[in-house]
Amino acid sequence: MTRVTDDTRTRLRTCPLCEAVCGLEITLSAENRVVGVRGDREDPFSRGFLCPKGASLGRLDEDPERLSEPMIRDRATDTWHAASWEEAFDLIAERLPALVAEHGRQATALYLGNPNAHTVAGALYLPPLIRALSTRNVYSASTADQMPKQVASGLMFGDPLTVPVPDLDRTDHLLMLGANPLESNGSLCTAPDYPGRLKALRQRGGRLVVVDPRRTRTAKLADEHLFIRPGSDAYLLFAIVHTLFAENLTAVRVEAEGIEEVRTAATAFPPERVAERTGIPAETIVRLARELAAAPTAAVYARIGTCTAEFGTLTQWLVDVLNVLTGNLDRPGGAMFATAAALGIVRTRPFRLGRWTSRVRQAPEAMGEFPVATLADEIRTPGEGRVRALVTVAGNPVLSAPSGARLGEALAELEFMVSVDRYLNETTRHADVILPPPRTLQSAHYDFALLNFAVRNYARYSRPLVPLGDRPSESEILARLALAASGQQPEPGRDPLAAVDELIIAGTLHKAGLLDRRAELLGDNSTEQRIDMMLRLGPYGEWNPEAQPVEQAGVSGGLNLQVLLDHPHGIDLGPLRPRLPGVLRTASQRVELAPRPLLDDVERLRARLTEQATGMVLIGRRQLRSNNSWMHNVPSLVGGSNTCTLHVHPDDAERLGLGAEAVVKSAAGILTVPVEPTEEIMPGVVSLPHGWGHSDSAQSVARAHAGVNANVLTDDSIVDAPSGNAVFNGVPVTVTPA
Numbered sequence: 001m002t003r004v005t006d007d008t009r010t011r012l013r014t015c016p017l018c019e020a021v022c023g024l025e026i027t028l029s030a031e032n033r034v035v036g037v038r039g040d041r042e043d044p045f046s047r048g049f050l051c052p053k054g055a056s057l058g059r060l061d062e063d064p065e066r067l068s069e070p071m072i073r074d075r076a077t078d079t080w081h082a083a084s085w086e087e088a089f090d091l092i093a094e095r096l097p098a099l100v101a102e103h104g105r106q107a108t109a110l111y112l113g114n115p116n117a118h119t120v121a122g123a124l125y126l127p128p129l130i131r132a133l134s135t136r137n138v139y140s141a142s143t144a145d146q147m148p149k150q151v152a153s154g155l156m157f158g159d160p161l162t163v164p165v166p167d168l169d170r171t172d173h174l175l176m177l178g179a180n181p182l183e184s185n186g187s188l189c190t191a192p193d194y195p196g197r198l199k200a201l202r203q204r205g206g207r208l209v210v211v212d213p214r215r216t217r218t219a220k221l222a223d224e225h226l227f228i229r230p231g232s233d234a235y236l237l238f239a240i241v242h243t244l245f246a247e248n249l250t251a252v253r254v255e256a257e258g259i260e261e262v263r264t265a266a267t268a269f270p271p272e273r274v275a276e277r278t279g280i281p282a283e284t285i286v287r288l289a290r291e292l293a294a295a296p297t298a299a300v301y302a303r304i305g306t307c308t309a310e311f312g313t314l315t316q317w318l319v320d321v322l323n324v325l326t327g328n329l330d331r332p333g334g335a336m337f338a339t340a341a342a343l344g345i346v347r348t349r350p351f352r353l354g355r356w357t358s359r360v361r362q363a364p365e366a367m368g369e370f371p372v373a374t375l376a377d378e379i380r381t382p383g384e385g386r387v388r389a390l391v392t393v394a395g396n397p398v399l400s401a402p403s404g405a406r407l408g409e410a411l412a413e414l415e416f417m418v419s420v421d422r423y424l425n426e427t428t429r430h431a432d433v434i435l436p437p438p439r440t441l442q443s444a445h446y447d448f449a450l451l452n453f454a455v456r457n458y459a460r461y462s463r464p465l466v467p468l469g470d471r472p473s474e475s476e477i478l479a480r481l482a483l484a485a486s487g488q489q490p491e492p493g494r495d496p497l498a499a500v501d502e503l504i505i506a507g508t509l510h511k512a513g514l515l516d517r518r519a520e521l522l523g524d525n526s527t528e529q530r531i532d533m534m535l536r537l538g539p540y541g542e543w544n545p546e547a548q549p550v551e552q553a554g555v556s557g558g559l560n561l562q563v564l565l566d567h568p569h570g571i572d573l574g575p576l577r578p579r580l581p582g583v584l585r586t587a588s589q590r591v592e593l594a595p596r597p598l599l600d601d602v603e604r605l606r607a608r609l610t611e612q613a614t615g616m617v618l619i620g621r622r623q624l625r626s627n628n629s630w631m632h633n634v635p636s637l638v639g640g641s642n643t644c645t646l647h648v649h650p651d652d653a654e655r656l657g658l659g660a661e662a663v664v665k666s667a668a669g670i671l672t673v674p675v676e677p678t679e680e681i682m683p684g685v686v687s688l689p690h691g692w693g694h695s696d697s698a699q700s701v702a703r704a705h706a707g708v709n710a711n712v713l714t715d716d717s718i719v720d721a722p723s724g725n726a727v728f729n730g731v732p733v734t735v736t737p738a
Contacts, residue, residue, distance in 0.1 A: 012040055012568045013462035014445050015054040016118040018627055020185040020192040021447050022046040022054055023460065023570055032466045034058025034441070044552065044572035045458040046192030051185060052625045052637065057440065059634045065699050066422045067436035069471075075432070080424070085472060088433050089484045095416045095432070097487035099389050106359070106385040108485075109137035109378065113395025114145070114628055121437070121474035123448035124530060125482075126393065128500050130368075132482035136356055137378060137387055138369040141628075144400055145304060146188055147723040148312035151366055154351030155595035156320060158585030160367055161345070161452055164320060164335035165189045166299035167576055168197045168455045171333045172206045173295035175288065175322075177233050177315070178305025178729075179210075182217040183622040187303050190338075190447075190454040195221070197455070207295070209288065211236065211280075212305065213619055214647070214687060215680040227682040230619050231730030232278040233302065234311040234605055236285065237318035238269035239278075243289035244325050246270075251293070251327035254580050258594025262321055265599060268606050277609060279682070293326055297333025305619070308728040311605055312720040317598050324591060329580075336576040337583050339548065340451040341459035341559055342534040343541070347585045353597055353722065359385045363724050371724030372401045373716040376410040389416040391481070394437075398426040399629040399693050402718075402726040403668050404711035420477060423630065424698040426709075435481065437474035441465040446531055457577075459540075460570030461531065461561065463524075473497075475527055501526035505533055512537060522561045532561035540573060548577075597722050604721060613684065618666065618713060618731040621647065621687045629691035632707075633699040644707025645676035647687040648735070653677045661738035664688075666731055669712035672738050686735060688713075690728070 007030045015022045023043030027036035037057050039050035070088035071080045083091075100108060110133055116122030130138060142150070154160035166174055168191055179187070181194035191197055198208055198221055210222040211233070219225035228236060244250050245263045252259065271282035278285075292298050300322045306315040320329065328334030354364030360377040363370055370378075375397070378387040390411070398408040411417065411430035419428040420435045428434050437443070445462040472480065479496045483489065490496040505526075509515045514537075521536075523529040536543040540550055542558030550556075551574040555563060564571065586592050625631070625642040632638055646662055653675060656662075662675045664686065673688065681687055693709025694702035711728075718727045 008035060011465045013441070013465060014447065014460050015057060016440060016445055017053045017057065017060075018185045019187055019190050019450050019453070020046070020049075020051070020194070021190055021450055021454070021460070022049055022051070022192045024050070024054060024057065026057070026441070026465060028465065034061060040569055042569040043460070044570055045456060049193035049196065053627060053631065056634050056636050059636060060631065061440045063633055065633060067424065067434060069436065071424070071434040073432050088435060089480050091433055092418055092481065092484040093487055093489065096389060096418070096485050099416055103388055104385065105134045106137060107388045108133050108135045109139065109375065109387045109390045110135065111372070111375065111390065111392045111395050111397055112140040113393065113400075114141040115394040115630075117449045118447070119474060120444050120446055120448070120527065120531075121478055122394070124527065125475045125478035125500065129391070129478050129482040129485065132485045133391065136365070136370070139372045139375050140369055141372070141395060141400060142367070142369065143371040143373065143724050144308070144402070144726045144728075146307055147366055147725045148307045148720055149188055149316040151313050151353060151723040152316040152320065152598070154367075155353065155598060156317065156592055157583065158350040158587075159347045159583070160351055162337060162583050162585070163188055163453055164323065164329060164337055165453050165455055166301045167333050167336045168201065170575070171201065171297050171299050173292065173298035174201060174206070175209050175211070175292060175298070175300045176218070177211040177300075177302040178307075179301060179303035180212070180216040180218045180305075180622050182221065183624045184304075188453050189301060189303070190450045207291070213682050213685045214621065226280055226284065229277065229279045229613055230617050230685060231309040231311065232274075233306045233309065234314040234318060235269060235274040235609065236278045236280060237315060237322060238266055239271040239274045239285045240289040240292065241318065241321060241325065242266040242270050243286050244293060247290070249289065249293035250325045252324055253327040253331060254324060254329055254591055256324055256591040256593050257588055258592055261594035261599060265594075265602050269609070273609065277611070292322065297331065298326055298328050299323060299333070299335045301335075305729055307725060308620070309730055310718065310720060310727050311601070312725050313722040314598060314601055314605055321593055324593060329591070330578045332575070337579045338452055338454045338576060339457050339539050339573070339579065340454070341457070341538050341540050341573060342446065342448055342451075342531065343537040344448065344452065350585050350587050359383070363719075366723055371719055371726070372397060373719050373724065373726045375401065376403065376407045376716060379410040379413060388414060390414055391418045391485070392427060392431070393420040393478070396425050396427045396629045399691055399709050399711065401716070402711055402714040402728070403716035404693070404709050405669060406716065418481070420474075420481065423633075425629070426693065426697065429698070435477050437477060438468060438471060439466060442468050443474055444527065456575055457573035458570060459535075459559065459564060459573060461564040462568075463565075495526070498526040501530050505530060508533060508537070512543070514543060517543070528561060535559045535561055535564070601722055616652070616733050616735050617685055618664070618710075618733045619685060619687050619729045620690045620710060623689050626689065626691060632692070632694060632702040632705060635701055638701065638705040643705070644673070644689055644692040646673040647676055647678050647681045649681050649683045649685070650677040650679060651683055652686075652735075656735055657737050658735070659737055663736045663738050664713060664733050665736075666713040666715065666733045668715040671708045671712055673708055686733065
């Protein structure tokens with residue numbers, strides 16, 4: 001434990017490094033350096049839980065190799081020089097609008113990385129940047145991660161942000177597929193101390209069943225672990241659905257349409273037919289169905305291992321079909337919907353998929369963006385609308401997108417590129433201008449996105465712990481970038497951030513009929529005033545006449561910013577509550593169990609049922625001390641188990657004659673990788689972690705622990721059809737001795 005002295009002070013904030021939203025106590029020196037980090041024991045949600053990433057926040061925040069001032073690249077010599085903020089924005093305002101004037105709006109593209117989901121800037125100030133660019137070429141890490149879940153939720157519930165999560169603290173039975181929360185800390189299921197919650201489930205007599213091609217740390221904790229052939233999860237879930245109907249075990253408790261269509265679709269997938277395809281015996285599948293139906297309460301949860309597969313959207317759809325058929329959707333102990341405190345986007349029309357298509361592959365749009373798997377096509381294919389300029393914000397798609405090497409080659413062909421990023425990395429090395437955000441501790445924090453998926457309703461706001469000095473905030477960088485993209489300069493003497501915020505505040509209050517209360521908004525700046533407005537108008541807000549009560553002791557009246565400031569450890573807003581039909585945005589105002597785009601894709605699934613498993617297949621894996629591609633420059637987070645090795649079953653290693661290294665080859669590329677034999681992976685499957693491949697990195701620690709880029713092997717031509725999500729699991733490979 002860090003000793004607090006006269007020269008140090010302790011401050012509170014939320015950890016921004018993953019989806020668990022853990023509370024932290026951070027001890028700072030007089031020079032604003034982090035001298036200690038521990039879990040906040042008074043946080044009502046995380047209760048002191050801390051993982052190695054959170055413990056290393058100070059090292060990440062103060063990495064001496066992170067950029068602190070804008071950088072501009074000289075293309076002629078491929079060298080970089082530091083620049084002033086005005087010089088950087090002036091260059092963008094000169095180049096980007098001119099390129100648009102010559103080639104049109106669709107000649108620009110925007111890529112948004114995963115960290116944007118964890119920042120106030122990403123939530124509040126990316127929409128103005130998207131509007132300023134006014135292009136349909138928007139891409140993000142979503143189509144390398146969770147888009148199947150959001151498409152399935154959009155089609156079933158009418159809103160892709162209406163995602164049910166397992167009610168972990170009250171369920172009696174949890175069936176988990178393709179998820180490893182003991183390493184990831186949870187995903188699309190915000191739950192600090194996921195390990196403790198799973199242990200509590202078992203201690204109260206509940207049952208945990210994990211289905212995964214690897215015996216992960218989560219699988220070892222479970223009552224039962226079942227190996228499954230990668231990419232076959234939809235077959236397993238359909239067979240469970242088939243059994244529920246065949247044995248009359250359904251117990252639907254919500255208003256739903258399409259039950260008979262689901263029954264008909266399931267007839268093609270009886271347990272005995274899918275057993276060989278999945279590697280799970282028919283009698284085991286039947287037992288899983290019976291246990292799920294018999295449990296007092298139960299939830300099915302599937303995550304990235306199932307999303308990043310060829311039938312990811314069907315799998316995510318079937319997860320919630322099962323939650324509905326067993327009577328566990330929107331029920332305590334089942335799969336429920338969180339009630340986030342801040343007013344978010346209020347959808348008035350049902351979700352639509354494929355409102356427009358991409359130029360080259362005719363890939364359908366989902367949630368306003370195209371699949372990242374087709375970004376290289378849009379850059380490299382000549383013709384009207386070819387992408388010639390790219391803006392990236394907190395993303396490294398050269399390592400995180402499929403066919404990463406091909407994408408890197410495409411980025412080199414761009415005429416202009418701007419990156420908002422803290423590092424010179426595998427992607428930003430192709431930029432003309434890099435705009436680095438400030439230190440994490442110099443930014444405010446509120447989890448706008450992640451609290452929509454929390455397993456308990458909760459709110460917490462953290463003010464910046466360290467002064468900005470004379471540099472812009474990340475929010476101001478995005479606002480200035482939006483102006484520069486439009487060829488505009490900030491009005492003299494006027495804060496560009498305040499100008500953006502005032503338009504949004506005035507418009508929102510006008511719609512709410514509360515414009516006369518503008519002066520009541522609290523906050524040290526316009527960003528805080530927006531947050532205050534969102535809290536006051538939200539489900540617990542003091543300006544909401546139908547506000548839900550705040551359950552935490554010592555809080556009276558509705559929420560506003562001051563209430564959160566007065567409770568810096570966070571506020572417990574109570575367990576999840578039933579929310580149907582209020583959250584539905586479907587045309588029928590019922591849960592739609594059989595959306596036509598998904599029923600159409602069932603035909604593709606059925607056609608693949610009789611395929612025989614031949615050869616080896618590749619899957620990814622999560623690591624506790626790693627998060628995507630940007631945490632490998634901290635010595636305490638590399639080494640030990642956090643290494644880039646090929647997991648292979650000992651029987652396969654012997655059969656293939658593998659030694660210390662293996663050559664792994666796919667249709668897309670080839671790699672030489674260190675071999676790590678382990679019985680924790682099923683035969684016929686090999687595994688590489690994602691986010692590595694730093695051999696040419698400017699970051700010295702990452703370069704010394706380079707690893708290989710697994711996405712040299714993944715193929716950007718193969719995607720999940722409904723969502724366009726990249727396929728990282730179940731990739732056919734050959735493995736030979738090096």
